[in-house]
Amino acid sequence: MSLKNSMDEIRKRMGIEVVGEATCGECGKTFEITRRHDVVSDHCPHCLIKEEDDRLKQSLQDQQHNRHVRKYERYCSIPDDIIGKTFDDYTPHTSSQKQARAISERFVTGDMQEHSLVFQGSTGIGKSHLSYCIKQAFNEQGKTVIFIDTPEMMNRIKQSFGNYGDNYQEQLLKAMKNTDLLILDDIGAEYVKPDANGYESWAADIIFQIVNSRLGKQSIYTTNYTSKDLAKKYGMLSKRIISRMMSKAKVIKVDGEDQRLKGFE
Numbered sequence: 001m002s003l004k005n006s007m008d009e010i011r012k013r014m015g016i017e018v019v020g021e022a023t024c025g026e027c028g029k030t031f032e033i034t035r036r037h038d039v040v041s042d043h044c045p046h047c048l049i050k051e052e053d054d055r056l057k058q059s060l061q062d063q064q065h066n067r068h069v070r071k072y073e074r075y076c077s078i079p080d081d082i083i084g085k086t087f088d089d090y091t092p093h094t095s096s097q098k099q100a101r102a103i104s105e106r107f108v109t110g111d112m113q114e115h116s117l118v119f120q121g122s123t124g125i126g127k128s129h130l131s132y133c134i135k136q137a138f139n140e141q142g143k144t145v146i147f148i149d150t151p152e153m154m155n156r157i158k159q160s161f162g163n164y165g166d167n168y169q170e171q172l173l174k175a176m177k178n179t180d181l182l183i184l185d186d187i188g189a190e191y192v193k194p195d196a197n198g199y200e201s202w203a204a205d206i207i208f209q210i211v212n213s214r215l216g217k218q219s220i221y222t223t224n225y226t227s228k229d230l231a232k233k234y235g236m237l238s239k240r241i242i243s244r245m246m247s248k249a250k251v252i253k254v255d256g257e258d259q260r261l262k263g264f265e
């Protein structure tokens with residue numbers, strides 16, 4: 001039996017009869033108009049197949065996009081209180097906060113000379129909040145982002161010693177080097193036991209490796225500390241750490257009251 005004959009046979013068994021022919025206004029191909037139980041079907045099958053095909057392709061692309069964007073997500077550590085926040089949730093209380101928000105929104109569009117940001121200012125004025133919003137926007141653009149809280153990062157590295165060897169640290173540093181955007185939140189807040197000279201040389205060494213690997217790439221660093229404080233903390237490596245952090249970066253000094261403590265006398 002030929003294909004046409006078997007199609008006719010199937011149609012007959014399903015009670016479908018051909019009642020005419022039409023030319024598709026969309027693709028220009030001809031197709032048969034059919035009727036089954038008084039319901040006339042005059043959709044172009046060629047276009048229906050193409051639509052379904054496009055839908056599948058799109059959903060495959062979306063899946064690949066998500067997989068790519070989420071590639072480094074397991075390395076992120078984001079403070080709970082800012083997850084899900086948007087730029088609209090950020091209410092500036094001072095002119096520097098207003099400026100910080102405006103610069104953050106501009107950073108996302110890529111319309112800036114500097115390719116990195118350094119947020120400097122005390123706790124609770126939204127440095128992490130704005131950085132998180134930038135992360136979300138970059139993800140939407142299909143870019144990979146690692147947002148990591150520096151004290152938490154140091155804890156994870158310390159805990160990994162002995163348990164999995166140096167492998168975790170190696171993988172983490174590699175991911176931090178390769179991600180499209182790195183957000184190192186709260187630099188300087190990590191506590192590491194100082195060495196005999198009073199410097200946190202172990203932490204300084206890791207921070208240096210990270211900021212050094214980000215040269216020429218987009219990064220955001222947030223800190224409660226001044227460069228003088230950081231210099232005291234990191235000792236020998238501090239100059240090199242600070243110069244890497246500042247490389248092609250716009251420094252945003254943010255002031256204001258701690259919004260999380262507002263009303264707490």
Ligand SMILES: [Zn+2]
Pocket residue numbers: 024025026027028029044045046047048
């Ligand atoms: Zn068609």
